[in-house]
Amino acid sequence: MNGVIQWFAECFSDAAILSAIKVTFQMAVFSCLISSVLGIGLGLVLERFDFPGKRLVIRLNRTLMGMPPVVAGLIVYLLLMRRGPLGSLGWLFTIKGMVAAQALIITPIMTGMVHQYACSKAPAVREFCRTMGASKHQTAMTILKEMRHDIYFCVVTAFGRSISEVGSVMLVGGNIKGRTRTMTTAISLLKSQGIFTEGIALGMVLLVMAFIIQWLGDALKREEDGHENY
């Protein structure tokens, strides 16, 4: 037991490993934040308003939900490269660029999930609010409040997706040690170098994080379902 603890202590005293954990968290938190704002807003708008081409927008979003991360990475890379349309930002091989790539992957997932939950819940809440004499603003607030568990579940899912991503962050971030190396890209590199111990340590940290995130999401769904009595 002491040997395992010592092994972990040695692994996590390595500055490169600590940096990878820090970069992963930074990237996941910011991309999740941006995707949440965009995805929740778009998902609710898609449920609430009818407009020409709405079905096409929903289908396109569903297509983007399954977009391979490496494709998103390539698109962002082409946009951010020095001669690209957004090259002047200087975001290539930075955490900002990685956040942009992650946001491109996660936002459609958030939008699709929030839209789906809103379609199943918002009409009943809206009808109820009408019977209570609520204003439009009060109705919108009630819908958000009633969907809070669903929205939190979406955010947790998005965060889980963000920390586990490799392809796009490798392309856009460049896997630069101490700057853009995340846990997943570090594992990939360590494996190619035949260094398995640190790779396993990082993998275990990722697994623990994934477990905590999924457990949180699951607990929320259980709390909601467990109280029902029909």
Next chain:
Amino acid sequence: MKITDLKVSAGAFSLSVPSAEFAPGKIHGITGHNGSGKTILLKTIMGIMTPSSGEIDYEGLTVQEVTLMIQRPYLLHGSVYENLVYPLKLRGIDPKAPEVADEIDRLLDRVGLLPLKNQYARSLSSGERQKLSFLRAIIFKPKFIMMDETLSNMDPESEAQILGLIREIQEKNPVTWLIVNHQLEQKENLCDEIHRMEKGRYCGIIKG
């Protein structure tokens, strides 16, 4: 409230109300078989469904003064108490004010829900849900109250509690009631007028 030449379409179903009048301060029952359009009429009056033609004259009533207890009540995430105070909070009424808090407890006690005040509302039984929905609809003192089969899922004791509250309101400060129930003929004593609907058409008053 007066309804003139009202037509509402809902998929293949259409509702037609050539002329109907619901006198204020009275209890109006609406009866008819399943699928006769009773619920659609109530939802249209509530503004949940939009008529394709016709007119509803609310005679000065505002949206905040009309309410509808839907057949399967929506309960908010939260306790029985949180559900009950929701319409009060919408109107800026402090539910913790002594006279409001006393009234909440009194009403909950009248229908036997006081011991369940802090219980999660969605864990209530079907009949208890209907009682909570009823209290939530009357707590903010609307002037036009519609009930869609609210009494149907209740046991005789619960039904007596609700009817008692309706009579109490009518004695103190009469409001207009529109009560939909497919067995309304058995509750003739309750209603001042009974209106009949058949196959998507309002047929007029059969008792009153």
